[in-house]
Amino acid sequence: MSISDIKKEFPIFSNKIHNNDLVYLDSANSSQKPQSVIDRVNQFYTNEFSNIGRSVHYLAVAATNLYENTRSSVQKYINAKDKNEIVFTKGATEAINLVANTFGQKYLEPGDEILITELEHHSNYVPWHFLRQSKGIKIEFAEINDDGEITLESIEKKITSKTKLIAITHLSNVTGAVLPVKEITELAHSKGIAVLVDGCQGAPHLKLDMQDIDCDFYAISCHKMYGPTGLGVLYAKKKWLEELPPYQGGGGMINDVKKDSITYGDLPNKYEAGTMATAQVIAFDQSIKFLEKVGIESMITHEQELIEYGQEILRKNNSVKLIGNPKNRAAVLSFTIEGVHPHDIATILDEDGVAIRAGHHCCQILHDKLGISASARASLGVYNTKDDLDQLNSSINNCKKIFNL
Amino acid sequence: MDIKELYQEIILEHGKNPHNLRKTENFNKDAVGKNPLCGDNVHVFLKLNENNKVEDISFEGSGCAISMASASIMTDLIKGKEENEVKEIVNDFLGMIKENPELESKNLEEDEKTKLMCLSGVKKYPMRVKCATLSWHTLISAIDNTQEEINTEQLD
Numbered sequence: 341m342s343i344s345d346i347k348k349e350f351p352i353f354s355n356k357i358h359n360n361d362l363v364y365l366d367s368a369n370s371s372q373k374p375q376s377v378i379d380r381v382n383q384f385y386t387n388e389f390s391n392i393g394r395s396v397h398y399l400a401v402a403a404t405n406l407y408e409n410t411r412s413s414v415q416k417y418i419n420a421k422d423k424n425e426i427v428f429t430k431g432a433t434e435a436i437n438l439v440a441n442t443f444g445q446k447y448l449e450p451g452d453e454i455l456i457t458e459l460e461h462h463s464n465y466v467p468w469h470f471l472r473q474s475k476g477i478k479i480e481f482a483e484i485n486d487d488g489e490i491t492l493e494s495i496e497k498k499i500t501s502k503t504k505l506i507a508i509t510h511l512s513n514v515t516g517a518v519l520p521v522k523e524i525t526e527l528a529h530s531k532g533i534a535v536l537v538d539g540c541q542g543a544p545h546l547k548l549d550m551q552d553i554d555c556d557f558y559a560i561s562c563h564k565m566y567g568p569t570g571l572g573v574l575y576a577k578k579k580w581l582e583e584l585p586p587y588q589g590g591g592g593m594i595n596d597v598k599k600d601s602i603t604y605g606d607l608p609n610k611y612e613a614g615t616m617a618t619a620q621v622i623a624f625d626q627s628i629k630f631l632e633k634v635g636i637e638s639m640i641t642h643e644q645e646l647i648e649y650g651q652e653i654l655r656k657n658n659s660v661k662l663i664g665n666p667k668n669r670a671a672v673l674s675f676t677i678e679g680v681h682p683h684d685i686a687t688i689l690d691e692d693g694v695a696i697r698a699g700h701h702c703c704q705i706l707h708d709k710l711g712i713s714a715s716a717r718a719s720l721g722v723y724n725t726k727d728d729l730d731q732l733n734s735s736i737n738n739c740k741k742i743f744n745l
Numbered sequence: 746m747d748i749k750e751l752y753q754e755i756i757l758e759h760g761k762n763p764h765n766l767r768k769t770e771n772f773n774k775d776a777v778g779k780n781p782l783c784g785d786n787v788h789v790f791l792k793l794n795e796n797n798k799v800e801d802i803s804f805e806g807s808g809c810a811i812s813m814a815s816a817s818i819m820t821d822l823i824k825g826k827e828e829n830e831v832k833e834i835v836n837d838f839l840g841m842i843k844e845n846p847e848l849e850s851k852n853l854e855e856d857e858k859t860k861l862m863c864l865s866g867v868k869k870y871p872m873r874v875k876c877a878t879l880s881w882h883t884l885i886s887a888i889d890n891t892q893e894e895i896n897t898e899q900l901d
Contacts, residue, residue: 679761681809683783684752687873691748699783713784713807742752743810 343460343642347723349374349630360693363728368541368672368719369697370563375632377567380623386667391610393592407618410625411608415585417628418548418558424607425550427574427581428621433463434572435559436507438611439536440467442584443505450476453502455533457482457519458709459512461500462702464538464559468507478502484709488515491569492523499527505534510542510558514703514717515664516647516672518546525555532562534580540564544721545643545671547636550575567627568620574611575576581607588613631722639722643671651727657733659745663715667710668697674701674717677736680743682716688739694732751866751873752810760810763817764823769803778883778895780875785812789883797828802884809876815864816880818862822857823884831888842867842877873899 347353350372353362364372384406390399392407417421424674448454454468458481470575471477480503485525495506506528511518525535536557539548544565550558557580560573576584586593586604590613595603604610612651631639650673654660663674677685682698689696697717700707718732772790779786785808792801800819807813819838823831837850838861845875848858867877875897882895 409844683785683873683876684811687751687870688748704784707784713786742749743757 341635343634343638343722345724346634347725349376350723351375351378353723357693357695358691363692363694364721365480365718365724365728365732365733366695366697367544367564367721367724368701368717370569371544371566371721372723373568374626375568376626376630377623380626381568384619384622389619391615402577403622405626406622407616410621410628413625413628414560417631418543418550418560418575420550422578425575425578425581426439427576427608427611428572428616429572429574429611430617431563431572432538432559432561433572435557436464436536436538437467437571438574438587438708439557439559440471443534443580443586444471444475444477446584448475448477448504451478451502452504453478453500455480455482455495455498455503455506457495457508458484458706459488459490459509459515459517459519459703460507460705461509461513461538463540463542464507464509464536464703465705477504481705482508484515484517484706487517487666488512489517489666489668490519492520492527495524496527499531502529503533503707505536507536507538509538509540511545511670511672512664512666512706512717513541513672513675513719514706515601515666516669516674517664517666518542518668518670521555522553525553529554531660539598541671547640547641556580562620562624563629565624565627565629567615567624570617571620571624578607581611586610586613590614609664634722641725643720643722646724646729647671647673647727649726650718650720650732653729653733654736657736659740660736661709670719672717673719674715676712676715677740677745679745680739682714684743685716685736685739688742689732689735692731692735692738694735696732751870753866755860755863756810756866759791759814759817763804763813765803765807765820766813767803768805769801772801772803774887774890776883776887776891776893776895778879778886778897780808780812780879780897783809783876783896784810785876785879787804787812787816787880787883789816789880791884793828793889798825799823799828799831804880806880808847808879809873810871811864811867811876812879815877818860818864819880819884822853822861826852828888832840832885835885838881839878840867842874 390403394406411426480498528535534556537555540561543560558575562571563569593613659678686698769790774791787806794800804816
């Protein structure tokens, strides 16, 4: 598929917003959905619906096969060794909570340390905070440098003999910095420390290879990856999924239930209690097909061109200040305008059909460190073009005009 | 609607150079308000005299042009009013921002009403209503001396 045809796959772009074409620059929040994904949800509910894994009738068997087929597609897409290393969750948030809860329960003692970074989204901090309260563990923060990056050295500095797990983002949703997750994992493993990567932003924009990164856990948010809401993926190495206790109890995750004892099911059922987001899982297969049709390499090249272009025009724009200057940046351009609060920027841009996000983007720790309460953020999807960034720039100029800058 | 109806000159001016952005000396009532979704925060200080008249009112905090302008205009209008008048004015303002076409308060002069109506453009931007009302809810909390922090996510 040629890059210029991509927008046509997304029906939302035929709508007008305040009588303007939609310039969607909020994909780090959630991406838009291609027609194929939307159609798949409809098709499943219309003609193929059944719950999975329980009944023996035709529809149940067919739905189960479709559901498991997505698991295989995800396994291939992220190059996991084993299909059973793919666990579906209700989102990346649940994926991280699953690890924090089960890992914390089994392996953490008071005084143990979890190492995260100042770039982390609240969903990769709050679950560890729960353990700080319930288990008396400590949370250490690797510090960003002046460019808004996390280096291998900044991680190394905070590792102690008490560090039990390092939980880091793959790609910052504020500075756009891509972290050296492979090197960090290598370092951590050399000291016997497990690694969780928050892949919410990494998964939609970077080439994923779990066996190459070698991390122990990787959390994916499907709705940021051109897929349906209500769905996430936890990749975890098989040994962890076998060793860790189950997360939620309920139907589907058990083996044998007696009045005085319960045994749990095999992988991946052990971690998929209750009725899962069946339609979403089945539709997510189309998201992966879409990404494969675009081609990961051409997607990366296209988005890299956009990010370079975006940085170039925003740097030229007086009074716009880009947040962070990472050498390896992808998909995200956060900025402030001297004299205009980010919320005012977002409201004024919206009037032109330009959708951005304003606020702390669930990264209060980072904004505190930067000494600001909020920022404006333009984030890219594979459907964006240079025209979109030109429109962003001209709407920013309009904003400056309104504020007499 | 034109975005300039929201960002009128008077709003921009108050947003840029807010009046009464300071801390009242010897204040006898105060309250804190926060909007956890966007990080806006305001601290309102009141000094009421023995006749329950607002001798001074001020605020500290940071936020968008709408929230700063709203707090600035509010403090200008409230100064010199009596406690029971203040409550009536706040309710009138909140009613106008939510649904009423006009301000009806008998405790406001016509020119004061005109000033306040500059904020009425917010009505068409539901996501921004909380920016305009945060300082007003916080003022009521200060008057009632509830010591409760106002949180926009817990308001109607």
